[in-house]
Amino acid sequence: MTPVILLAAEKESAEVTDWAARVGWVVGLALFVALVYWLMREGWKWRGTLQGDLPELHSTPEEPGPAKLRMSGRYHGSTTAGQWLDRIVAHGLGTRSRAELTLTDAGLDVVRPGAGDFFVPADALRGARLDKGIAGKVLTEGGLFVVTWAHGERLIDSGFRSDHAAEHHEWVEAVNSMSNTIITTEGAER
CATH class of the missing domain: 1.20.5 (Single alpha-helices involved in coiled-coils or other helix-helix interfaces)
Known part of the structure; x- marks a missing residue:
């Protein structure tokens, strides 16, 4: 024991x-x-x-004209054209948000609830393409609608994804017909 x-x-x-x-x-x-x-x-x-040298963004004109196309979806950000990782954050362009796009003869109107709206005049549009990525967002090939536009001395790529991805092709054709320029995946003009 x-x-x-x-x-x-x-x-x-x-x-x-x-x-x-x-x-x-x-x-x-x-x-x-x-x-x-x-x-x-x-x-x-x-x-x-x-990026403070970037001028203020355009606002929607009083009479933009009738809508050619409308799209609702997401705005994924803007980058320097051809530099898909060089995000532009000045004037709220880096803020991801929901977006309502309207294409008229006057240009492209981007309405973003909770973020600053902006307008791309028709003469500033340089083209559109389908791509797979922009800073902070990578999708399947052709899953992103990218609009290239001039603002001040810069060319800017802005990425959008529609709620209905089948609309992307129609938007690319419409924007390219307005700009008479085709932008390749690398951001070069043809």
Whole structure:
């Protein structure tokens, strides 16, 4: 009997959780996540500052004329033409959102609930194409409707995805007929 008592006396109970260490790790992790978020936000603002030479976006004219085409879907952002990873964030062009597109003889009207609307005059349209990606969004081949347009001294690619992807081909033809320019997948004019 004595050996059993001795063995039981030698065993130790489980170690108690060190709550101070756990709280320290949680607070440290939260501070790290906050720092990363703050750095991302500062990088976004810095990119907008670098793109400060981009003129203000056009607003929709009083009488844009009758609609040739309408599309509802998503706006996925804008980049420098031919540079699908060079996102443009100035004037809210980097904000992804829902979008309602209307093509008229006056140009392309982009209405974005929760983000700034903009208008691309017909003489600024340089063409359209189907593509698979733009900064921050990659889809299947031809899943993205990309409009190339001139604004100030820059050529800009803006990516849209319709709620009904079958509409993309009709939009590409209509925009290209207005601009008389065909844009290749790489962003070069033909």
